[in-house]
Amino acid sequence: MQPHHSETPTQPSGTLPLGQRVLRRLHRVPPVLWPLGFGGLVLAGATLLHFVDPNEPGHYPTCPWLMMTGTFCPGCGTMRAIALTTNGDILGAASMNPLLLLLGPYLLWGYARWVWTAVRPPATPPRPTPIWFLWALVVTITVYWVARNLPWFSFLAPGTPLFPGW
Template identity: 55%
Template sequence: MTDTPLLSRIQRRLHPATAPLLLGAVGIAGAIMVHFIDPHEPGHYPTCPWLMMTGTFCPGCGSMRAINALTNLDLTGALRMNVLTIALLPVMAYSYAKWVYYSFRPPTEHVRAAHPFWLWLFLGVILAFWVVRNLPFASVLAPG
């Protein structure tokens, strides 16, 4: 018997694409659930903890309703619920596709991580959206 922990041994036996494919399956299952169990009707999903505690909208408020609108092919309704979520979908799709691709075809040379500038910009955009959507003049960014 070796000293290798069980989790380590399991990870070595799994294909590198296991994690991205499982995450994709969970994402599709979540979108299907949000499509059929309408988040617009109260009582189906819990209230956002941030909204419940502070009375202000977090950057993610309205995301489930936006995904519901997208699965019903209502882009305008999705944008009204959470414009940031919809704007980030292409970035998330590209990043996910790249992750899946590299899990099947590992790169032969070093893949550079994102430059810190882009990560700080991403964080800044999320924080700015969070603040601005709660200001009275930007109520158009509030969900609903």
């Protein structure tokens, strides 16, 4: 009786492809470390923006969309808005990127929910985000993107005061 030969090459026992080894190691990381690590990176970035002013040229790269097209993307002004927020200037931050301040509470809520479910996993899987909410978010960002580049909505451009005279 001859041994069974497989057509696919087998690997020596005990070795796995690199991708599988990486996935196994990632699954060993405690789930709470992912949101805490992400929060630490965000905090480090906000601290950097607090101490290194994005209004001074040469410290940070220019928005690639703005460089290529000359128009503002939905994220233009976000770095300066975060820097102003860390200094307590909420109105100044709103003038840089009003959408960021409108979405800020939802982003914080989503992050808090992520941390909470990592610390105390629910007994049942969380409900997925409704598709209508995701579509509404895409439409809102797209309308904002177009509107902030139109002359009638120039108050949405970065640096334009939302409330002149305040």
